[in-house]
Structure formats: structure tokens, C-alpha cells
């Protein structure tokens with residue numbers, strides 16, 4: 001009899017996500033001397049924490065099944081017309097940007113552009129963003145995005161404190177006209193630093209000498225537009241700095257902050273084409289004066305030159321601030337919002353100055369018409385001047401009006417019991433205005449006549465009309481047809497190396513597959529079109545999504561509760577330390593402010609501790625890269641009375657499962673401290689061991705590392721924290737949540753609209769698939785370590801000679817013997833078509849390699865072969881066969897232009913550009929040669945240079 005044909009659809013996803021096939025796995029295991037993944041895993045994970053995993057081994061869903069289930073969840077969200085405003089507005093994402101950028105892996109799978117030679121495309125898009133921002137705000141210099149408007153305001157507060165000459169002042173003034181969520185985050189961030197935030201009406205300020213700085217909102221949250229010129233002067237006379245949170249669309253028509261004396265302009269670029277997405281991710285911007293540029297938080301793209309003097313872009317110096325300045329760092333921002341900044345910049349490229357101005361004019365004119373009509377309906381509009389937002393004095397009718405609006409599937413802003421707020425946006429049209437009139441019309445009143453009101457006079461303040469031109473640079477004036485924009489996007493992404501071309505073996509960054517099925521729901525309108533402050537009953541789909549995810553992440557980590565609010569790992573660290581701080585305070589232990597941090601920690605750790613008002617005490621590491629337990633014990637004892645926390649990364653930043661982790665946690669607990677386990681390396685642990693079960697009190701996870709959210713060229717990210725039950729009451733709150741205070745982010749669920757990615761990943765993998773992925777990540781890393789160790793020493797291994805999910809190659813001896821540096825090797829890898837591993841972190845002069853489970857054995861071998869071929873080239877330098885200064889390594893990477901020109905090197909063109917076994921048919925050509933960082937930092941240019949600079 002024939003075997004029955006299987007009628008159940010098998011779940012193929014696990015096998016799609018994991019790179020190596022069964023035969024490859026067997027071969028790799030054999031190379032390592034293990035007979036199964038299980039025995040390998042058993043050797044790698046220390047006995048003391050084995051089996052702490054609480055992950056239930058439920059089966060995963062197939063791709064189609066998971067998508068169908070998520071679609072049903074999404075359908076529980078209700079898409080009402082949103083007029084809530086308050087920093088979040090409807091917008092049309094231009095279809096070519098949606099398809100060719102947001103949904104294009106060439107853009108979303110790229111890494112942060114630390115390797116500029118393979119990142120010129122996204123660096124150009126970011127430079128456009130910086131140019132857009134400095135242009136619209138009238139400021140001299142802008143950064144390449146921050147996490148959201150509220151955290152950008154918090155960065156501005158500490159920025160003002162650093163730069164103000166009024167050193168005696170301890171207070172920061174924040175206008176009551178700021179968005180409420182901004183004020184909440186300011187309060188959270190000010191408290192541990194001892195800054196007093198004074199919220200008030202700027203029109204009634206008497207003594208400004210109390211303040212080192214001020215935050216104003218322009219236009220005001222309620223819709224008013226104030227002329228701040230005189231006020232800014234008063235603050236300046238008192239040596240205070242002024243930050244202005246400004247709406248980019250309004251700035252197309254209004255005098256920009258830079259022209260009325262502001263020292264900082266900040267805000268959100270959301271309404272430039274980025275969906276509401278229930279609050280994020282969106283790019284925030286931060287712009288300031290040229291003289292303050294070296295103090296600016298976040299990343300900054302700047303112009304430099306390559307080896308041949310050709311203009312080339314790269315991240316300017318403060319990029320690595322946390323790693324260099326550690327606990328003296330002024331901001332912990334690492335992952336930002338690159339993909340969203342790029343969407344906003346392309347929105348401006350596509351619409352150009354005229355298009356943007358027209359959108360702004362239309363939104364304003366519709367608001368004028370709406371206001372006139374409301375007046376005709378006897379509704380009191382509080383604003384004389386406004387751009388797109390009105391506050392209506394609705395008195396006793398308020399609740400009834402909200403009900404009527406909801407019956408018509410319209411959301412209005414709930415200002416207070418007697419007032420309603422209302423904002424219009426790019427998506428508002430005539431019908432929408434007429435429907436709003438319908439909401440407010442009383443029985444018997446006839447609706448206003450739209451056409452009769454169409455030419456009503458503008459209500460922008462005459463004294464604040466923008467006089468300066470915007471976006472004159474050619475880049476904002478060339479790509480207005482879809483064909484041109486499509487090709488521009490293609491041209492830029494072709495310059496870059498992302499995961500869609502080759503593996504990106506960045507240690508600590510976990511550049512794994514971002515599966516298409518995981519990405520598809522991100523742009524579903526059911527997730528995209530929700531305002532973060534929409535009534536709870538409309539966001540039941542999100543509610544289920546976040547409930548599910550919290551449960552899944554508790555299971556993966558062994559913690560009792562999870563907060564999804566933090567929108568990057570750095571923000572998770574911050575929320576985690578605040579929880580620890582609040583816990584100590586709740587027990588009367590206010591004096592506990594010492595944070596122990598091993599010397600090998602990621603730079604965000606000490607920077608975060610500093611922001612949380614803690615004192616950092618560094619703990620030494622031993623020669624094997626482990627925490628020096630004797631030193632830890634001594635420091636914990638010495639600071640016992642003040643001990644607040646230990647921040648430790650596990651497996652360690654050196655890529656090893658330290659045997660002593662339970663003892664380390666116990667020492668800290670014995671002395672009254674809490675244990676923060678940095679979970680960025682969770683990819684080695686899911687399903688194998690659980691930080692919440694082996695001693696951690698709190699951890700953050702990087703969903704953009706372990707849980708498949710793509711890096712987007714440097715963001716977005718999600719950095720949820722898991723906590724044990726005793727810390728749960730201190731998780732971040734939000735005005736829209738049960739716990740009202742302690743918000744670390746503008747929106748209750750931070751970057752909500754990318755959470756479906758992680759939901760899909762976990763649902764499709766199931767418990768067993770996740771465990772499998774962890775074991776395969778460990779196998780792939782050990783396979784690379786084993787095959788490369790005879791060519792480059794592997795710096796640290798566990799007692800068993802094994803690494804966790806990443807390994808560090810020590811290149812320092814080669815530098816001594818050949819003069820070839822870790823930089824040379826990284827750049828030479830580009831000639832082979834690879835992105836470099838993590839350079840000089842956590843140890844200078846090393847490369848840290850993390851392959852992830854998604855890379856196939858073929859790709860691992862291709863990378864290993866490239867590394868071996870490079871080692872042979874280094875040997876040739878060592879023994880004099882290659883020149884010590886003019887060789888393929890020091891000259892790497894090689895461009896096509898160089899090849900076509902005069903060739904004067906003592907090695908061949910073939911060796912330069914087709915080294916090793918790199919297939920000739922898939923050659924990656926870097927658009928620029930090695931970029932000169934020092935030149936760029938000395939001559940900082942951070943907005944688009946005139947087009948001529950690109951020619952010749």
C-alpha cells in the first residue's frame with residue numbers, strides 16, 4: 001500500500017529561519033567533536049544554570065497560519081478618523097517610499113553605518129534628514145534622529161544644563177503648553193538628576209534667573225501660536241538656554257525657532273510620511289547652534305573625504321560617546337530611528353519645498369474653514385491664531401460631543417471636562433471637515449457651507465510668517481517624479497551592504513534573518529492607523545498583541561512581568577535602573593546609589609547609570625575575561641551600605657558563559673543590591689537558561705537583536721524589560737496606563753507598531769524552535785571559532801574551550817608582527833563582499849564575530865575562507881612578499897574607479913578586487929575608498945554640501 005500523503009501543513013518556518021541543513025549541522029558538530037546539538041549545548045551552558053529555562057515547548061505555527069491569526073488580532077483594532085493630534089498626525093506614506101524603502105530589505109536590514117565605506121547610501125539619506133531639519137528649524141546643525149519627541153526634550157533639558165552659564169540654577173522651566181507626554185518624560189528624567197522641572201505659563205513668568213533652561217512648544221499643544229522673541233531674549237539675558245519643540249509642517253509656514261533665537265529645536269518627524277502606528281517608532285529630531293555641536297546627543301552624519309580625496313560621508317565623532325566617555329557620557333542613546341528618519345527625509349525629497357508648503361497650506365486652510373464653520377455653529381474656538389489645532393470651549397456638552405463623535409467613528413482630543421481639542425492633518429479633506437461640523441451642530445442648526453468659507457483669511461500670526469526659503473538644495477528638487485524617486489532609492493541602496501547581500505557578523509548585534517512573514521504585518525493599516533491616545537476600546541488588537549508578547553517574553557526570560565515601553569536597549573537599561581532605584585526608595589534605602597559595572601561593559605551601561613543618578617564603581621575582569629569575583633566581593637563589601645545594583649551582561653560581552661554567574665548574583669544580593677542583567681546577548685540563552693531564574697532581578701532585551709526586529713540602518717528598536725515580581729510595581733507608567741508616572745517614553749507602548757515582528761517570530765518558532773535557534777547560534781559561533789583559531793587566536797573561551805554565540809579574534813599580535821591593524825582587516829573584508837565584525841569592542845585591537853543561527857554553512861565557510869585568505873595576505877606582509885605600506889590590506893577597500901585608473905601598486909588588480917574565491921558574478925563594489933575620519937572631525941560639515949562638491 002502507498003504511504004498516505006500528509007494532509008496537515010507542516011511548519012516549515014523553523015527550517016527557513018535556521019541556516020544550516022541537517023547534513024551541515026552534522027558536519028559542523030563533527031568538526032567540534034560533538035555528536036549532537038544537545039551535547040554541545042550541555043557543554044556550553046554551565047551546570048549551575050542549566051535547566052533554568054521555563055519556556056514551554058509549544059509547537060510553532062506555520063507562516064500562513066501565524067499571519068492569519070495575527071490578522072484576526074489586528075482586526076480587533078478599530079480605525080477611527082483621528083483628530084487627537086498632540087504630536088501624532090495622520091499622514092500619507094508615499095507608495096514608492098512604502099514599497100522601495102520601508103518594505104525593502106536593502107534598507108531595513110542594514111546595520112548602523114559605523115563602516116562608512118559600505119554605508120554611503122543610508123548616510124546620504126541621513127544627511128538629507130539633517131539638512132531637512134536644519135533647514136526647516138533654521139538651526140545650524142541637526143543630528144541623525146533621536147527616539148521620540150519627549151526623550152528629545154529630556155535630552156535638551158540636560159543639554160541646556162551642561163551649556164548654560166547660569167551654573168547656580170537648578171531648575172528647568174517647561175511651558176504648560178508643551179504636549180503632556182513630553183512633560184511626563186521630562187519629570188521622569190529630571191528627578192534622579194536633582195533637576196526641578198517647573199511647569200507654568202510662560203506669559204506669566206516673573207523671575208527667569210531661577211532657570212538654566214526652558215522648553216517651549218511651537219505651535220503650542222492647544223493650538224496657539226505665541227511670539228517667543230522677547231521671552232527668548234529674557235532667558236538669554238539670564239544666561240539660560242531655550243529649547244523649542246516645534247512642528248515640522250508648521251515650520252514650512254512659520255518663522256523657525258532658529259530665527260527667533262532658540263538654542264535647541266526638537267520634535268518629531270512623524271507626520272512626514274511615517275504612520276501613527278499606535279505611538280511609534282517615529283524619528284525625533286534635535287538641532288542646535290554650530291558652537292554646541294560637540295555636545296549634541298545622538299549620532300551625527302558628517303562629510304569627509306576618502307583616501308583619494310573624494311567626498312565621503314561617515315558618522316562624526318560623538319557617535320561612540322558612551323564607549324569613550326562611559327559614566328561621564330551625557331546621553332546613552334545608541335540605537336536611534338534611522339529607518340524612520342530616512343522615510344521622513346525621502347518624504348521631503350519627494351514633495352520638495354513646494355509640495356511640503358502646499359500640504360502645510362492646505363492643512364492650515366482646512367483648519368481655518370473648520371474654525372469659521374464652528375463659529376457659525378456657536379462653538380467657541382479659543383485660538384486667535386493657529387496652524388492646524390484648535391481648542392474648543394464646549395462646556396457641558398463635552399462628554400456628549402465625544403460620544404457623538406465616536407458614533408461617527410471620529411476621535412477628538414479629551415482636553416478636560418469642558419474643552420475639546422482638534423487637529424487636522426495631511427489626510428483631512430472636505431468631507432472630514434463637514435463631518436466634524438456634523439458632530440458639533442445642534443438640532444435645528446444647518447451645516448455651514450464649505451465653499452462659502454473656502455477663501456477665509458489665514459489665521460497664521462502676521463508677525464510670524466516665514467520669510468526664509470526652505471529646501472533649496474538640489475536633492476529636494478530633483479526627485480519629484482516617481483521614476484526619479486524610485487531610481488534614487490535604488491541608487492542609494494545599491495551603494496550599501498545589508499543582510500540581503502551577505503552575512504553581517506557583528507558581535508553583540510545579532511544580525512539574524514528578519515523574515516518576510518514577520519515584516520508583512522508592520523504595514524497593515526490595522527496596526528498603522530491607530531493614534532497612541534485613542535480610547536482603549538479601539539485598540540483591543542494591540543492589547544492582545546502586547547498581552548501575548550509580555551507572556552511570551554516572561555516565558556523566554558523567566559521573569560514575572562515585562563514592560564514593552566522602552567524603545568531601545570538603552571531606554572530599557574534606564575527603565576530598569578529606575579525600577580531598582582524606586583524599589584530601594586520604597587524600602588527607605590534612599591542612600592543606595594552605587595552601581596557596580598564590570599570594565600568590559602557596553603558603553604550604554606555606565607552612561608545609563610549616570611543618567612539614573614547612580615555612582616559607577618568599576619569591577620575588574622580577570623585574564624580570561626570573566627568578572628573578577630574577588631574584586632566584585634571587595635567592592636560590594638566596601639559599598640555595602642550604598643550598593644544599589646550590579647549591571648552585568650550575560651553571556652559576557654566577551655562571548656562566554658561565566659561559570660560564576662550565580663555566585664556573582666548572590667554576592668550582590670547579600671549586600672542589599674539588585675542584579676541588572678543586560679540581555680543583549682539573549683540569543684545564546686532563549687530556551688536554554690533564563691536570567692530571571694538564575695539571579696537577575698531585571699533585564700532588558702533587544703527585540704532588534706534576538707527577536708528579529710531589523711536594525712533599519714541604526715533603528716528602530718524595542719528594549720523591553722523583564723523584572724521579578726518585587727520590581728513589577730516600579731515598571732514604567734504612562735498617563736494612559738494604570739501607573740500614571742514614571743514614563744520613559746512618549747507613548748505607552750513605545751515602538752508599538754513593530755511589535756508584530758517579534759510576535760510573529762515567537763509564534764512561528766514555538767518553544768522548541770526558539771531553543772533550536774539558540775543551539776544553532778552556539779554551534780555556528782563555535783564552528784567559526786574552531787576553524788579560525790589556528791589562524792587567529794580566539795581571545796576567550798569557557799573552561800571547556802567553547803564560546804557562547806560569538807567569539808573574539810585577537811589581532812593585536814598581528815599588528816606587532818606586520819603593522820596590519822584591525823581596521824585594515826575590516827576594510828579588506830569589504831573587498832571580499834563582507835561587512836566587518838564588531839571592531840575593538842569589548843577589547844581594543846580585536847574582532848568580535850557573531851554569525852547567528854540564520855547563516856548557512858556555505859555562508860559561514862565563505863566568510864571563514866575570506867578571513868583565512870586575509871591571514872595569508874598578512875603573512876605575506878610579515879615575510880616581505882607584500883610591501884609593508886602599499887599592500888591590499890592597507891589600501892582596502894578598492895573601488896571600481898581606482899581599478900580603471902592608473903595602477904601603480906605592487907600587487908595586481910585581480911588581487912585587489914577579486915581576492916580569494918569571491919565569485920566574480922556577485923562582486924560588491926564599494927562606492928568610496930577608505931574614509932578619513934580625522935579629516936571629517938576637523939572639518940565638520942553636517943548638512944548637504946552644494947552639489948558641485950559631489951562632481952569632479
Ligand SMILES: *Cc1c(COP(=O)(O)O)cnc(C)c1O
Pocket residue numbers: 333334335508509568569570571602604605649653678680681702717719
Ligand atoms: C546593543 C547593546 C546595548 C544597547 O542597545 P540599543 O538598543 O542600541 O540601545 C546594550 N548593551 C549591549 C551589551 C548591547 O549589545
